[in-house]
Amino acid sequence: MAMTIHVDIVSAEAEIFSGTANMVFAPAEMGEVGIAPRHTPLLTRLKPGEVRVQVEGQEEQYFYVSGGILEIQPHVVTVLADTALRAKDLDEAAALRVKERAERAIADKASDFDYAKAQAELAEASAQLHAIRRMRDKSRR
Amino acid sequence: MAGAKEIRTQIKSIKNTQKITKAMEMVAASKMRKAQDRMRASRPYAEKMKTVVAHMGKSHPEYKHPYLIEREAKRVGLIIISTDRGLCGGLNVNLFKKAFASMKQWREQQLEVDLAVIGTKAMGFFKRLGGNVVSENSRLGDAPKIEDLIGSVKVMLDAYDAGEIDRVYLANNVFVNTMTQAPTVEQLLPVVGDETDKEIAHHWDYIYEPGAKEVMDGLLMRYIESLVYQGLVENIACEQAARMVAMKAASDNAGTLIDELQLVYNKARQAAITQELSEIVSGAAAV
Numbered sequence: 001m002a003m004t005i006h007v008d009i010v011s012a013e014a015e016i017f018s019g020t021a022n023m024v025f026a027p028a029e030m031g032e033v034g035i036a037p038r039h040t041p042l043l044t045r046l047k048p049g050e051v052r053v054q055v056e057g058q059e060e061q062y063f064y065v066s067g068g069i070l071e072i073q074p075h076v077v078t079v080l081a082d083t084a085l086r087a088k089d090l091d092e093a094a095a096l097r098v099k100e101r102a103e104r105a106i107a108d109k110a111s112d113f114d115y116a117k118a119q120a121e122l123a124e125a126s127a128q129l130h131a132i133r134r135m136r137d138k139s140r141r
Numbered sequence: 142m143a144g145a146k147e148i149r150t151q152i153k154s155i156k157n158t159q160k161i162t163k164a165m166e167m168v169a170a171s172k173m174r175k176a177q178d179r180m181r182a183s184r185p186y187a188e189k190m191k192t193v194v195a196h197m198g199k200s201h202p203e204y205k206h207p208y209l210i211e212r213e214a215k216r217v218g219l220i221i222i223s224t225d226r227g228l229c230g231g232l233n234v235n236l237f238k239k240a241f242a243s244m245k246q247w248r249e250q251q252l253e254v255d256l257a258v259i260g261t262k263a264m265g266f267f268k269r270l271g272g273n274v275v276s277e278n279s280r281l282g283d284a285p286k287i288e289d290l291i292g293s294v295k296v297m298l299d300a301y302d303a304g305e306i307d308r309v310y311l312a313n314n315v316f317v318n319t320m321t322q323a324p325t326v327e328q329l330l331p332v333v334g335d336e337t338d339k340e341i342a343h344h345w346d347y348i349y350e351p352g353a354k355e356v357m358d359g360l361l362m363r364y365i366e367s368l369v370y371q372g373l374v375e376n377i378a379c380e381q382a383a384r385m386v387a388m389k390a391a392s393d394n395a396g397t398l399i400d401e402l403q404l405v406y407n408k409a410r411q412a413a414i415t416q417e418l419s420e421i422v423s424g425a426a427a428v
Contacts, residue, residue, distance in 0.1 A: 008185070008189055010185045010186040010189050011186060012183055012186045012287045012366075012367055012370055013179075013182060013183055013186075013286075013287070014182045014183070014185075014186075015182070015185040015186070018185075028350055029350060029351060030350045030351055040348060041196075041200070041345060041346070041347045041348065042347055042348040042349075042350065043193075043197070043347040043348070043349055043350075043356050043360070044349065044350035044351075044356060045350075045351075045355065045356055045359050068363075069193070069356070069359060069360050069363060071193045071196070073196065078189050078192070078193055080186065080189060080190060080193070080360075080363065082363075083286070083287055083288075091291050091292075091295050092295075093292075094288070094291045094292030094295065095276075095291075095292045095295040095296050095299065096292075097292055098257070098276035098277060098278045098292040098293050098296060099275065099276050099296060101276070101277040101278065101279075102258070102264075102274045102275055102276045102277035105264050105268065105274070105277050106268060106274060120269070
């Protein structure tokens, strides 16, 4: 029996492939790598491209990845595929956006703040009312 | 027939409320199923990520990444995931209580706390409380994408890289089952590896391409993001489950209230008829 290697391809939102293969090809950052069973442990980033999985007696399977991380253990290959497009400026912009939103939300005392406060006061008042009503019911009996 | 009309209108208004709560219950039930599927779909990634990071923790790299090194804490970061909407029972309140207890503990140890909130409920709560909120992210919908979270996570990671905060925690609800949601606060950074898997104990290391630092940066950033994402989808499943249960309780309460009022109404009607009859009878007797 030919030697095989276990392959898992997962993305953050779903599992894409899981099974055994004879050979796996992946677009590593420094060039495409071919992985045969008993490959030495390796950890690398992926660039956009195709992951090809060869299973004996079956047609080659292709999976497109837009990037991610590749981990190789002697008997396991794990592809952690990205679903999000990543770029340094994009990430920076996202970070800035959430920061601004926090500042704005804190500065914006009128809308949400009053609402939350009113809600808390309402809850308190209704609890008090409830207690008073219960006391009155008791004294009546 | 004193009060009969009032009782009737009251019954009607409660019935309308019941219709709404019933509809909300059913909507929550179907949304919960989808949210649970989504939670399951993202689990393999999180688990694989965990194994890879655990492997990495066991290897002996020439380069130690700052995310793996414990350092003395002066300031901690806390990412809080809450819901955007209410009417889901005590879900948010329980989580905030838990988070607040942790914050109090840190304050006692003279640690400052920076907050990154996700969800409008957390924003409202911690603003009122006067927490130091550094980032806000909300209205992500029922099917959030991982890129929606990149900003919130990056703010914390940047602060960690710059040495402004020395630990990062995540607070969210964990989905146990439909009836039970457990609020938890867990440590994200520095990464705490579990020492369960002792298979590969001998001295070894990965080959890193292009370099250990670049690869680890990418991996650990995705690791943290996947944990936060998993927390978010889990929290959404919790929200729908909690809402379903809360709305079911509300519908049931409305039902008992209607039954009680119906009884009062019937009695009032009966009394009015009896009174009228006795009036007629006594009138006839007087003649």
